[in-house]
Amino acid sequence: MSDTDSTTTESRTADTDELDVARAGARLSTAPADTDADAGGSGTTPSGGQAVPGSFGGVRRPGALGAAAWTLRETAGWLRWFWRQLTSMRVALILLLLLSLAAIPGSMIPQQDVDPLAVEDFRQRHETLAPLYDKLQLFDVYSSVWFSAVYILLFVSLIGCIVPRTWQFAGQLRGRPPGAPRRLDRMPAHTTWRTTAEPERVLTAARSLLRRRRFRTDAADAARGAGGWVAAEKGYLRELGNLVFHISLVVMLLAFAAGQLWKSEGGKLIVEGDGFSNTLTQYDDFTSGSLYDTGDLDSFGFTLKDFEATFERNGPQRGTPREFRADVTYWEGADGTEKKARIEVNHPLEVGDSQVYLVGHGYAPVVTVTDGQGNVAFRGPVPFLPQESAGLTSTGVIKVTDSLDRNGKPDQLGFQGIFTPTYGIDEVRGPHSTFPELDYPVLSLNAFHGDLGLDSGIPQNVYQLDTDKMKQFKGEDGDLFRADLRPGESVELPDGAGTLTFEGVDEWASFQVSQEPGEGWALAGATAAVLGLAASLFVQRRRVWVRARRDGDGLTVVEMAGLGRSESAKVPEELADLALALQADAPPGEAPPEDGEPGAGGPEAEEKTAADRTAAAPGAAEGAGPSSRGETE
Numbered sequence: 001m002s003d004t005d006s007t008t009t010e011s012r013t014a015d016t017d018e019l020d021v022a023r024a025g026a027r028l029s030t031a032p033a034d035t036d037a038d039a040g041g042s043g044t045t046p047s048g049g050q051a052v053p054g055s056f057g058g059v060r061r062p063g064a065l066g067a068a069a070w071t072l073r074e075t076a077g078w079l080r081w082f083w084r085q086l087t088s089m090r091v092a093l094i095l096l097l098l099l100s101l102a103a104i105p106g107s108m109i110p111q112q113d114v115d116p117l118a119v120e121d122f123r124q125r126h127e128t129l130a131p132l133y134d135k136l137q138l139f140d141v142y143s144s145v146w147f148s149a150v151y152i153l154l155f156v157s158l159i160g161c162i163v164p165r166t167w168q169f170a171g172q173l174r175g176r177p178p179g180a181p182r183r184l185d186r187m188p189a190h191t192t193w194r195t196t197a198e199p200e201r202v203l204t205a206a207r208s209l210l211r212r213r214r215f216r217t218d219a220a221d222a223a224r225g226a227g228g229w230v231a232a233e234k235g236y237l238r239e240l241g242n243l244v245f246h247i248s249l250v251v252m253l254l255a256f257a258a259g260q261l262w263k264s265e266g267g268k269l270i271v272e273g274d275g276f277s278n279t280l281t282q283y284d285d286f287t288s289g290s291l292y293d294t295g296d297l298d299s300f301g302f303t304l305k306d307f308e309a310t311f312e313r314n315g316p317q318r319g320t321p322r323e324f325r326a327d328v329t330y331w332e333g334a335d336g337t338e339k340k341a342r343i344e345v346n347h348p349l350e351v352g353d354s355q356v357y358l359v360g361h362g363y364a365p366v367v368t369v370t371d372g373q374g375n376v377a378f379r380g381p382v383p384f385l386p387q388e389s390a391g392l393t394s395t396g397v398i399k400v401t402d403s404l405d406r407n408g409k410p411d412q413l414g415f416q417g418i419f420t421p422t423y424g425i426d427e428v429r430g431p432h433s434t435f436p437e438l439d440y441p442v443l444s445l446n447a448f449h450g451d452l453g454l455d456s457g458i459p460q461n462v463y464q465l466d467t468d469k470m471k472q473f474k475g476e477d478g479d480l481f482r483a484d485l486r487p488g489e490s491v492e493l494p495d496g497a498g499t500l501t502f503e504g505v506d507e508w509a510s511f512q513v514s515q516e517p518g519e520g521w522a523l524a525g526a527t528a529a530v531l532g533l534a535a536s537l538f539v540q541r542r543r544v545w546v547r548a549r550r551d552g553d554g555l556t557v558v559e560m561a562g563l564g565r566s567e568s569a570k571v572p573e574e575l576a577d578l579a580l581a582l583q584a585d586a587p588p589g590e591a592p593p594e595d596g597e598p599g600a601g602g603p604e605a606e607e608k609t610a611a612d613r614t615a616a617a618p619g620a621a622e623g624a625g626p627s628s629r630g631e632t633e
Contacts, residue, residue, distance in 0.1 A: 056081070086153065087160030095154040102150055106141035109133065113140065113265075113287045142260065155253050162246050169239050176218040180229035180545035180561075187545075187561035189572040191579050194555040195586040199228055199548035202558055205585035206230045206546040209578065215544065227549025227557075235542055235565075241535025244528055251525035255518030264288040264297070264515045271364050271381045271508045275303035278354070278513060296515075298352035302330035302341075307507045309361050311436050319390050319436055326358050326509050343511070353515050360510035362386050362394055365419055365443050366503040369398070372406035372496050377413070381506040384419045385463055391433030394419045397465040398445075399452055406496035412452045413497065414465045417445040419505075431484075443485045443502050447473040447493055473497070541565040544578065548586075558586055 050060045056077020057070040085091055110118035119139050123130040137144035184190050195202065207217050207230045215232035266283035268276050276282055278300050288294070306327040312320040326343045332351060343349045349356040364381035371377045377400045384396030400413035420433035423442035431444050450470035453460065460466060473481035473494040483491040485502035492499050542564040551557050560582070562575035 083160065086157050089161070092154065092157045092161060095150060095157055098150050099147075099154055102141065102147050105138050106147075109138050109141070111139060111141065113143075116285065151253065151257075155250065158246055158250050158253070162243065162250065165239075165246075166243060169236075169243060172239070173236065177216060177231040177233035177543060179218070179220060179231055180547050184545055184547060184559045184561035187563050189563070189575045190559065190561035191575065192557065192559045193579075193583070193586075193588045194551070194557055195583075196589050197556055197586040199550065199556050202548040202556060202582070202586045203228050203230050203546065206548075206582055207232075209581055210544065210546075213578070227547050229545060229547040232544045232546075233542075234544075235540050237535050238539040238541050238565075239536075241532040241537075241539060244532030245536060246532075248525045248529035248532055252522055252529065255521035255525060258518035259289075259516050259522070261289040261291040262515075262517045264292050264294075264513075266513050267359070267510060268513070269360075269383055269508055269510045270304045271383060272304055272307055272506050275301060276511070277301040283513075292515075298332075298354045298515075299334065300330060300332045300336070300351045300354070302328045302349070302356070304328055304509060307361065307509045309436075309507070313435075321436075324358060324361060326511075353517070355514050355516075357512045357514065358509060359512045360386075362392065362508055362510075363419055363421060363438070363441075364506045364508045365396075365417075365441075366506055367398060367443075368501045368503055369400050369403070369413065369498060371400075371403040371413075371498040372411075373404045373408060374498075375404070377403040377498065381508075383463075383508045384417070390436070391424075392421050392436040393431075393433040396463060399454075399462075399465070401452060401454060403498065405449075411449050411497065412454075412470075413493075414448040414450075414452055414467070414470055415445045415500070416448075416465050417443055419443050438505060441487060441505055445483050445485070445491075445500070447481050447483075447497075447500075449473065449497060540568055540570065542568075542571055542574070544575065546582070556586070558582070 050062075051058070052060055052070075055070075055074055057072075057074035060066055060070040110122050112119050133139055137146070141147055181187070185192070203219060207219055210217050210230065210232040213234070215234045216236075217230055217232045219228065219230045221228045264286070265288070266286035268282065268284050270276055278297050280286060280294050280297070304326060308323065308325045308327075309321065310323045312318055312322055324345050328341050328343060328349070329338045330341055330349065330351065331338050341349050343356060343358045345358055348358075362384060364383045366381045367378070368376060369378040378398065382396055382398050384394035386392045386394045395416075395418055398413075398415040398417065400415075403411055403413050405411040418431055420431060420440075420442050421437055422433050422435040422439040423431065424434040425431050431442070448465070448467055448470040453466045453469060475481050475494060481494055483500070485491060485500075487502055487504045490499050490501040542562060544560065544562050547559040549557055560575060560579050562571045564571040
């Protein structure tokens with residue numbers, strides 16, 4: 001062959017190799033195929049279409065129909081890509097992390113639907129941050145657009161992950177364990193031994209043993225000289241636990257959504273002896289979901305008969321609450337009979353679909369105010385709100401709307417006060433309470449007169465006093481008026497405005513009445529999620545194969561192997577236990593030699609038989625149990 005022919009042949013061979021490589025690359029590539037190499041790669045196909053590299057739509061045909069078809073394929077491709085990304089485990093974990101991070105502002109920033117007073121106080125103290133928080137919806141985190149977006153995406157991601165895995169798991173349950181591999185000795189855990197038992201007997205015993213151990217089994221008779229085998233599989237509870245965990249997350253998300261949409265929650269402060277009816281006008285504050293109908297309020301009511309609170313008096317936990325108990329009588333419906341009940345922390349009163357929780361406690365000084373004409377202008381308990389939990393130092397106001405001065409002219413009175421259950425004073429904190437029980441109660445008051453502003457029609461906080469149109473009383477020495485009273489003591493107001501008497505102290509309790517339709521589902525979902533996660537973590541999917549075949553000496557060779565989906569020391573241990581149990585029906589040993597064979601009798605035969613029996617026993621060269629490396633020694 002000439003050099004020219006040789007060169008031509010090599011060139012053709014190179015061109016062929018390059019073409020094969022290009023075709024193989026085209027088969028592996030997900031991008032649209034490029035056009036034939038025409039005119040330097042113009043991007044057009046022989047049919048006149050235009051290939052768009054990297055697109056999902058492939059070749060764009062000429063004309064409006066071709067463009068529409070390409071656009072449809074491109075849109076469908078992007079939708080498929082987006083769906084695969086959304087339903088991937090990585091994106092689900094990212095969304096779950098984002099949901100956890102999004103809940104942080106809801107726990108650190110006061111929420112409008114939980115404590116409107118705290119939100120208003122935050123706005124007054126942070127005039128710069130409050131408008132920014134309003135724009136970012138940080139006062140309504142759990143109903144904000146961005147939180148709802150993460151919430152809905154996570155929900156869709158879980159659904160898209162669960163549905164195909166459920167069908168896959170159903171197919172696995174209907175399927176059979178995979179057949180035994182040709183080389184069981186290549187498994188990470190395996191063992192083998194010889195026995196005189198028949199192969200059919202060994203396989204029958206193995207299948208029965210594995211079924212007793214709750215394995216799902218399949219078997220095959222001897223074929224092509226490979227011998228019969230039994231395949232077994234166990235650990236489906238792992239995948240079931242994984243599915244239960246994901247389904248439980250969906251249930252929890254649905255329960256959370258139902259609780260936000262159909263929930264109701266209201267608060268009420270009740271002084272001992274007073275009652276409450278479950279109507280909208282009776283609540284101090286009330287919030288509900290967007291789909292809740294106030295007509296669904298349960299018809300019931302209750303009266304606070306007695307409240308009992310005790311605190312630790314000694315030791316490092318002095319002042320720690322030990323008991324909070326509210327004794328009530330309640331009734332259902334308009335004409336229901338009264339029943340006694342006790343409400344404690346974490347032990348609510350359940351009436352219909354409503355739960356009545358005990359959430360707070362405090363004191364209500366009982367005062368009597370007479371005006372300048374000697375008439376009783378006000379009498380009753382006034383709830384004071386605790387400002388700290390260590391001693392229950394409380395603040396409150398007393399508003400007297402119907403009062404006359406000494407000249408008989410109408411004049412409204414207002415009092416700002418501090419109530420200390422156990423009075424104490426120092427230079428730093430001033431008057432304060434040193435213990436939350438009524439050991440030495442003192443009521444300290446400042447007095448004002450003028451216009452309370454109640455006639456303006458603007459709602460006021462009952463625990464705050466608007467002093468814009470009021471003047472503070474002054475004593476005879478010209479200093480601002482102030483009085484410190486013990487129970488039973490009275491004080492005369494300056495300018496003949498009347499008297500104020502501190503009669504005693506009642507206790508009050510605050511209650512929260514809630515309807516949470518998704519609470520039970522959320523609890524069930526959380527419990528199932530924990531159980532499913534435990535199953536997916538601690539249950540191992542594993543397979544076991546048993547093969548029995550005749551060898552050239554007429555013995556039955558038994559092979560066993562085990563394989564786990566993840567590395568675990570339990571697979572060799574379980575295989576060893578199964579092998580030991582199977583040897584009850586397939587004991588290691590060797591058949592005696594037939595008559596006429598060399599060494600059929602005499603001492604030499606006995607010596608050879610003993611040596612062979614030793615070699616066939618467990619722990620010999622082909623031992624009956626897995627080694628420390630998971631392989632047969």
